[in-house]
Amino acid sequence: MTRTMETVFEASRKGRKGYALPKLDVPAADCGAVLGDACRKEAPRLPEMAEVDVVRHFTGLSKMNYSVDDGFYPLGSCTMKYNPKLNEAAARMAGFALAHPLQPEDTVQGALKLLYDLGVMLGEVTGMDAFTLQPAAGAHGEQTGLMMIKAWHESRGEGHRNKILVPDSAHGTNPASATVTGFDTVEVASDDEGMVDLDSLKSLLDDSVAGLMLTNPNTLGIFEKHVLELTDAVHKAGGLVYYDGANANAILGKTRPGDMGFDVLHLNLHKTFSTPHGGGGPGSGAVGVKAILEPFLPAPIVTCRDGRYTLVGAEERPKSIGRVRSFYGNFGVLVRAYTYLRTLGAEGLEEVAEMAVLNANYLAKKLSGLYPLAHKGCCMHEFVLNGGPLKSETGVSSMDVAKALIDAGYHPPTVYFPLIVPEALMVEPTETEAMETLDKFAASMEAIVARARSEGPEAFHAMPESTPISRPDETTAARNPVLRWQFED
Numbered sequence: 001m002t003r004t005m006e007t008v009f010e011a012s013r014k015g016r017k018g019y020a021l022p023k024l025d026v027p028a029a030d031c032g033a034v035l036g037d038a039c040r041k042e043a044p045r046l047p048e049m050a051e052v053d054v055v056r057h058f059t060g061l062s063k064m065n066y067s068v069d070d071g072f073y074p075l076g077s078c079t080m081k082y083n084p085k086l087n088e089a090a091a092r093m094a095g096f097a098l099a100h101p102l103q104p105e106d107t108v109q110g111a112l113k114l115l116y117d118l119g120v121m122l123g124e125v126t127g128m129d130a131f132t133l134q135p136a137a138g139a140h141g142e143q144t145g146l147m148m149i150k151a152w153h154e155s156r157g158e159g160h161r162n163k164i165l166v167p168d169s170a171h172g173t174n175p176a177s178a179t180v181t182g183f184d185t186v187e188v189a190s191d192d193e194g195m196v197d198l199d200s201l202k203s204l205l206d207d208s209v210a211g212l213m214l215t216n217p218n219t220l221g222i223f224e225k226h227v228l229e230l231t232d233a234v235h236k237a238g239g240l241v242y243y244d245g246a247n248a249n250a251i252l253g254k255t256r257p258g259d260m261g262f263d264v265l266h267l268n269l270h271k272t273f274s275t276p277h278g279g280g281g282p283g284s285g286a287v288g289v290k291a292i293l294e295p296f297l298p299a300p301i302v303t304c305r306d307g308r309y310t311l312v313g314a315e316e317r318p319k320s321i322g323r324v325r326s327f328y329g330n331f332g333v334l335v336r337a338y339t340y341l342r343t344l345g346a347e348g349l350e351e352v353a354e355m356a357v358l359n360a361n362y363l364a365k366k367l368s369g370l371y372p373l374a375h376k377g378c379c380m381h382e383f384v385l386n387g388g389p390l391k392s393e394t395g396v397s398s399m400d401v402a403k404a405l406i407d408a409g410y411h412p413p414t415v416y417f418p419l420i421v422p423e424a425l426m427v428e429p430t431e432t433e434a435m436e437t438l439d440k441f442a443a444s445m446e447a448i449v450a451r452a453r454s455e456g457p458e459a460f461h462a463m464p465e466s467t468p469i470s471r472p473d474e475t476t477a478a479r480n481p482v483l484r485w486q487f488e489d
């Protein structure tokens with residue numbers, strides 16, 4: 001059933017009120033005398049509604065959201081896993097939620113200790129020597145890491161190194177971050193198995209290369225089995241190696257980027273370390289570095305001196321690349337990550353990785369009868385289905401399948417990424433899903449493919465039918481969004 005809703009402007013009725021105030025029993029203030037020209041000449045045209053209609057309107061809007069708390073959300077590369085409510089309770093504790101970033105240090109020792117301890121714990125999990133928690137998102141972390149790589153080369157008189165190598169399977173933010181930081185991006189080809197082609201990489205290495213950005217497991221959900229050779233080859237050529245750890249679910253407690261030879265990485269705390277995300281909400285792209293890059297970390301950093309936690313600014317850290325964000329990062333996200341780590345502990349983290357990989361392989365096996373897998377063999381935390389054959393056979397595209405899944409009650413997988421797989425459907429079940437959920441999803445996929453075969457593409461063109469808007473022109477919707485209500489009179 002399609003759910004439609006009026007906007008608050010359409011629902012507005014002249015003179016209807018959502019409040020009742022006592023009669024004014026003091027002289028009305030003269031706005032012009034106080035505000036001068038800044039005083040409004042006419043009252044704003046705000047919607048006029050009764051309280052009950054306002055409440056129903058916003059409750060209705062909230063019900064149109066699809067979230068992990070609603071149902072299965074296998075959006076590959078996004079790790080939409082369930083976020084324990086305990087993390088929310090911790091982030092809402094008054095001492096954290098109401099702390100002011102400019103409070104004297106002595107009054108926020110607990111908050112500073114949390115930041116310090118979180119950095120230490122992330123260091124243990126990743127094998128890195130020091131962390132900054134300032135970056136507000138994964139892409140922001142990438143930029144921060146690349147700025148440090150640049151500063152490191154410059155400090156050694158090698159500022160001419162202007163190339164960053166990025167595999168063709170990389171997340172789009174990798175080349176974008178390299179460009180924003182002033183590097184030239186050079187693409188590295190994948191081999192037949194979907195991993196970085198070692199020979200192609202070696203042929204690109206010379207003294208113009210500043211570094212390599214690598215995602216491992218990569219966006220096909222495969223662990224780069226030549227990772228040690230890759231990092232070693234880049235080091236031998238004088239470059240540094242960046243680890244895109246946005247999707248670290250599969251390796252937690254199992255292996256560490258620091259031990260694979262990476263010099264700098266970012267983690268998406270809003271994915272792997274359990275913070276609700278999506279829709280551009282607050283995130284954290286915490287960045288970890290090996291000791292050689294520690295002096296370049298953004299300032300301030302939290303330090304512990306004689307049992308007291310303190311912020312050390314740029315005046316004591318002359319090589320720092322400076323601030324990359326106001327204050328100390330998205331603190332609420334950091335509290336959630338801290339709570340997540342403390343409640344799971346080392347054993348729990350390992351179990352996260354095991355379940356993430358088990359669930360992905362279970363679902364991949366179930367779906368492999370419907371779609372060819374982009375990569376044969378075991379996957380890590382996610383896998384990619386090739387929707388090309390179904391489209392050739394029936395005319396039903398991966399986008400059609402994604403829209404049909406919305407009507408079946410699911411958030412669809414990521415479609416058309418990675419770019420190296422035609423009609424890609426990238427599925428990441430995450431560790432928090434039960435086997436029954438995966439079975440039901442697989443059954444829905446089976447029903448959709450059966451319908452594609454029996455009814456062809458026409459049956460899909462009106463889907464989704466359960467949403468207020470079916471198929472917007474996605475490019476126009478993203479580039480020219482209409483965000484203002486236009487009054488007719």
Ligand SMILES: Cc1ncc(COP(=O)(O)O)c(C=O)c1O
Binds near residue numbers: 077139140171173283
């Ligand atoms: C592999 C990878 N790298 C980087 C990012 C960018 O993270 P963010 O969206 O927080 O900027 C993502 C996000 O999905 C990702 O999957």
